[in-house]
Amino acid sequence: MHNARGTTHEAYCVEREALSMKQFQVPRPPDDALRDMLASLMDKGKVGGVFALAQTGENSYSYALITDKKLLDHIVPTLPLMPANAGKMVSRLTMLEPVKTPIAVIMRPCELRALFELVKLEQARLDNLLFISYTCGGVLEMKTAKDGLQLKLEEYWKQVKTGGVSEDMRDSCRVCENFVPTGADITLTLVGNDNGKQTTVQVNSEKGEEFLAGLSYELTEAGPELEALDSMRKKRAEQKPDVFGQFAAEELGMAGLTALFGRCIGCHACGRACPVCYCSSCHFEAAENEFDPSTLETELTNRGALRLPTGTLYYQIGRLFHVSISCVGCGMCSDVCPVDIPVASLFAKLAGSVQGMFGYVSGRDAEEKIPTSTFEMEELEEIGA
């Protein structure tokens, strides 16, 4: 099988870590360090706005685009919650035309990767965006926001510091090995860092350097990769049997799938929340996909029983075909599922295998083509043999 880029997943990890060029230290916790940096960028007129996770009330958090510097106090960019995939939000902002004033965007690696997929799908533009990301310790389920967040944070940051995996994390984060951002201009190294006290900021692109020029930071050569990153990668790989094991092909089949999605209420929230499930009118919500009475009757005659609402597996398998090549394993779909179906784990597992067919890692590079939009003349020769 041809591999368009000739890189394996491991090579990809090495490749992107070679990205970091310079760095500086700030003797402040990450959110404070970011607020300071963003305030300076706004003061100097280098950015006109900031897109980041913000606290919008007691127990409530959402993404916000902020243009009033005074409101920067509300941002909590490294708080481990993901109310929406930010890639999808930025696509909403830039779908029709690029933003005109430079904006600093702070998002997690999988959100950045989702955004890059959306750029390839012509759903977003990157012009005038300064990307700030961080080595990501994962996020907690969104319901934690109203339920013991403060208690869980202590354990969470302890794990991030040592490169561990916290039990409370979303399943998709427990197995995510792409937690070092690619394509960011500026990266905070949260994993392995003592985030209560200080922050290390890496500058990964010339654009990043240009934005920071004239601010009071002294850049030095970036140090070697922190050991904690390696530890986190290993610990996450170890979680895979636990998260993915339940979806072995021999356990699935029609019977297994019917059982897995047996309590699906057909709300399609998983698709709505998914960054790379982007059609504005969904094929699976089209009227032509409703069974009409005559079809129902035939079905009943043929099968003797019918599950209602119909079309559950049709939707799930169809969505898998549509998104697996671009799925970034962010876990949004599981987090929003009202009946706790582990949708993201199934999707991420399949994403790994279909992307692997083409040596592709969704969103690692905004320039790369999505494998299904291109081809090689000589490949997949088992077809038609």
Added chain:
Amino acid sequence: MKEPTIVGFLCNWCSYEGADRAGDARLEYPANIRTVRVMCSGRVEPEFVLHAFREGASGVLILGCHPGDCHYKMGNYKARRRISLLKKTLEQLGIEPERVRLDWVAAGEGERFAKVANEMADTIKGLGPLELS
């Protein structure tokens, strides 16, 4: 038991002609293949396959021009990637990937059409019905 149904998506420019040729030559091919003419194998979206399954098909055969011969130059190359992805997904879901077959049949290849269609019918017969809802 009634024979499981197979839906065949045949490209207008090559494979549909090939099927015609098989008919003209009175070659035997299975009666349980329902053919749908499409303009190109590249027109076959994954939903078409799923839709066929949902409407009761147990197998889907997609036939297009040989690589290099697509009337639209690259439809069959794109189909090849798309259908491979689809088969991989089915396999991972524990649904036999052999239920979907993409193959090439040229306009003059009546015999090849009959051969592929018969093989597909045997495969699906062996696998039995698929019930997707």
